[in-house]
Amino acid sequence: MLKKLNFRIIIQVIAAIFLLSLPLLLVSDQNIKYILTTSGLAQYLLFCLIFIAIYFTHALYLFPKLYGKSRYVLYLFGLMVILAGILGLRPFDKFIFQNRKFVERPATFYRPPMPPDLKQIPPFNGKPFPGGHQRGSKTGPRIDVASVFLFFLTIIISFTKETNKQLSLTTQRALSAEAEKAQAELSFLKAQVNPHFLFNTLNNIYTLAVIKDANTAPSIMKLSNIMRYITDETRHDFVSLQQELDCVTDFIDLQKLRLTQKTTLLFELEGDFENKKIAPLILMAFIENVFKYGISNHNRNKLIIKIFSRQNSLILFCQNTLYPDKINTERSGIGLKNTQQRLNYLYKNRHILSVDNSNNLFTINLTIQL
Incomplete structure (x- = not known):
C-alpha cells in the first residue's frame, strides 16, 4: 500500500512540473529572450500563479468542503466557475502571444524612395479586398484550448492527491485501531498470567509457614x-x-x-x-x-x-x-x-x-x- 502511494506521489510531482513548464517547452531558441525580460517573466509567473491558485482552491475548499461532504452539485458548479474564469483570462495564449509579438516585431530599416508610378496607388484604408480577408480578423470566438487542458490536468492532480491523502488516513486509522485492539488483548492476557502465577507461589509459601x-x-x-x-x-x-x-x-x-x-x-x-x-x-x-x-x-x-x-x-x-x-x-x-x-x-x-x-x-x- 505504501509503495503504491509513493508511486502515485511521484507521478503527481512529474505532472505538476510538466504543467508549469509547458509554456517554456514551446518557446524556441530565438524566443527565449522574451522570458528573460521583465514582461516575459511577469507573464510566466502569472501563468504559474493562476494554476497554483486553482490547485489549492480545489485542495483546500472544493474537495474537503463540497466533494468530501457529498455536495456534488455545488462542487461541479465551483469547477464550472473556475473554468469560465480560465476561458476569460486565457493565460496560456496570452503568454505565447506576447512571446511571439516580442519576436516578430519588425526592425526599423532605411526605406528608399518609392518609384513615381507606385505613388499613384491610393493608400490602403484597412478594408479587405473583394474576396479577401483582413489579416488578424476574427471569424469566431477564440478558445484557449491549452489552458482548458491544463485546468483539467490541475484538477486531476489535486483530486488524486486528496484521494490518496484520505486513503492514507483511513489506512492509518485502521492500523491504529488494530494495534490498540492487539494491545488491549495483550494486556488482558498478561493480567491473566500474573494472578495465576502468584496464586501458586503464595500456596507454596503458606505451606512453609505452616510447618515453620x-x-x-x-x-x-x-x-x-x-x-x-x-x-x-x-x-x-x-x-x-x-x-x-x-x-x-x-x-x-x-x-x-x-x-x-x-x-x-x-x-x-x-x-x-x-x-x-x-x-x-x-x-x-x-x-x-x-x-x-x-x-x-x-x-x-x-x-x-x-x-x-x-x-x-x-x-x-x-x-x-x-x-x-x-x-x-x-x-x-x-x-x-x-x-x-x-x-x-x-x-x-x-x-x-x-x-x-x-x-x-x-x-x-x-x-x-x-
Whole structure:
C-alpha cells in the first residue's frame, strides 16, 4: 500500500512540473529572450500563479468542503466557475502571444524612395479586398484550448492527491485501531498470567509457614523480588533478559523447598544473557507448568529446565512426566495457552514452539529470535 502511494506521489510531482513548464517547452531558441525580460517573466509567473491558485482552491475548499461532504452539485458548479474564469483570462495564449509579438516585431530599416508610378496607388484604408480577408480578423470566438487542458490536468492532480491523502488516513486509522485492539488483548492476557502465577507461589509459601520451615523468611524475600518484578517491569512489552532470568531463578528456588527426594531437578543456564530484551513472563509460564503438573508424591519423577543463549536466539527446553490426574484439573493449561497467544502477538514469525506429550513425557522446545 505504501509503495503504491509513493508511486502515485511521484507521478503527481512529474505532472505538476510538466504543467508549469509547458509554456517554456514551446518557446524556441530565438524566443527565449522574451522570458528573460521583465514582461516575459511577469507573464510566466502569472501563468504559474493562476494554476497554483486553482490547485489549492480545489485542495483546500472544493474537495474537503463540497466533494468530501457529498455536495456534488455545488462542487461541479465551483469547477464550472473556475473554468469560465480560465476561458476569460486565457493565460496560456496570452503568454505565447506576447512571446511571439516580442519576436516578430519588425526592425526599423532605411526605406528608399518609392518609384513615381507606385505613388499613384491610393493608400490602403484597412478594408479587405473583394474576396479577401483582413489579416488578424476574427471569424469566431477564440478558445484557449491549452489552458482548458491544463485546468483539467490541475484538477486531476489535486483530486488524486486528496484521494490518496484520505486513503492514507483511513489506512492509518485502521492500523491504529488494530494495534490498540492487539494491545488491549495483550494486556488482558498478561493480567491473566500474573494472578495465576502468584496464586501458586503464595500456596507454596503458606505451606512453609505452616510447618515453620527456616526458609520461610528467605522465601518471602524471593517472593517480594518476584512481585516487584511483576508490578514494576511487566508494564513494559519488553524487559531485560537478565531480569527475567533472575525472576525465574527465584521462582525455582521457591519450588525447590517443597520437592521431596523422589523428585530430581536439573536446571541449567548457559550463554550470554546481557544486553538482551524479552517479553516479561514468557519463560515463567512454561517453567511454572513443569512444577505444577510434573511432580508426584508417590512416584519418582525428573524435571528438566534448560535455558541457552545462542547469538540472537534464546532456547528453552522443559520436560516433565505426565500425570493424568493433574492434567484434567479445571485450570489446566490456562497459563500455557495465554503464553502461546502472547508469543503470536509479540514474536510473530520470530519464534518456534514445539509441544510434545509422547512417551508419557511433556516436552517444550521454544526458540525465540530476540
